[in-house]
Amino acid sequence: MEYIYYDxxxxxxxxxxxxxxxxxxxxxxxxAVGVFAPLLGFASDEVLVLTDxxxxxxxxxxxxxxxxxxxxxxxxxxxxxxxxxxxxxxxxVHNWFTVDATGFDEFVKLSGEAWPDFEARFEAKIFxxxxxxxxxxxxxxxxxxxxxxxxxxxxxxxxxxxxxxTDAMKVFARRRELTRVSLxxxxxxxx
Numbered sequence: 763m764e765y766i767y768y769d770x771x772x773x774x775x776x777x778x779x780x781x782x783x784x785x786x787x788x789x790x791x792x793x794a795v796g797v798f799a800p801l802l803g804f805a806s807d808e809v810l811v812l813t814d815x816x817x818x819x820x821x822x823x824x825x826x827x828x829x830x831x832x833x834x835x836x837x838x839x840x841x842x843x844x845x846x847x848x849x850x851x852x853x854x855v856h857n858w859f860t861v862d863a864t865g866f867d868e869f870v871k872l873s874g875e876a877w878p879d880f881e882a883r884f885e886a887k888i889f890x891x892x893x894x895x896x897x898x899x900x901x902x903x904x905x906x907x908x909x910x911x912x913x914x915x916x917x918x919x920x921x922x923x924x925x926x927x928t929d930a931m932k933v934f935a936r937r938r939e940l941t942r943v944s945l946x947x948x949x950x951x952x953x
Contacts, residue, residue: 763844764815764837765795765892767909768822771830772807778827782809783952785825793817796848796951798856802917803947810856810949812836812848812911836892836909839870840877848889849913850953855920857910857946865940866893866906872937873910880930884923885915905942917948 772778779799786794793814800808811822815835823831848854861869870891877888894900894907914920925931938944 764835766813766815766817766819767834767836767892767894768811768813769832769834770809770811770822770825770828771805772809772827773829774807775827778807779809779952781826782811782828786811786821789821789825790814790817798854798949799952801853801948801950803945804949834909835895837895839891839893839908840874841888842890846889848911848951849887850951852885852913852915853917853920853948853950854889855910855912855914855946855948857912857944859908859910859941860905860943861908861940862942863900863904863906866908869908869937869940872933872940876930876933876937879928879933880923883928883930885919886923887913889913913951920948 770782772782775781783797786797790813793816795812795814798810800806804810813822819833822828822833859869873891881887889911892909894909896906900906914923926935
C-alpha cells in the first residue's frame, strides 16, 4: 500500500484545523489514515495528513481553509502493514531522515533491529518507517529520504527514550552514521 503525506498550511480562522479534520473524515473516510495537529517544531498553521495513495488529491488541495499544500508519496518499509492505523493519545514524532542512497537498506535493517528493545523499554510504538519517493535533487545528490512516525506517551517519554545506554540506542548510533540530516518534530493525532 502506498501513502501520500500532506503538509498543509491553513488560513487564520480559529476553526480551520477542526474544519479540515471534519472535511478529511467526510471526504476520505477510511482512506484518511491520520490527521496531525502541530505541537513542537511545526508552524501553528500547519496540519499533516497521511492518506491512502488512492485518495483524491483534490480532497486536500481544495479543502476548506487550505492555503498551501505540499505532498509526498511514501512507501512503507517494515511498518505499517496494510490496514494499520495510528493509535490515539500521546504524541507523535515525525522524524525526517536524509540518508546516503547507498546506506538506505542498512538504515531500514538497523531500524527494524532496534525497535523490539526500544518498544519494550519505553511507552513508545513505531507506527511506520516510510521511504519518500526520490526527487531529482535526491538522485542528483545520491540521497534518500525517510519518514519515521513514532507514538510516545508524552514528551517526557520521548526525552527518556534518548538514553544512550540502551541496546536500541546503540543500534540507532550505527544508523546515525548513515544519516546526513534528521529533523524530528512533535504533533498530536486529531480524533
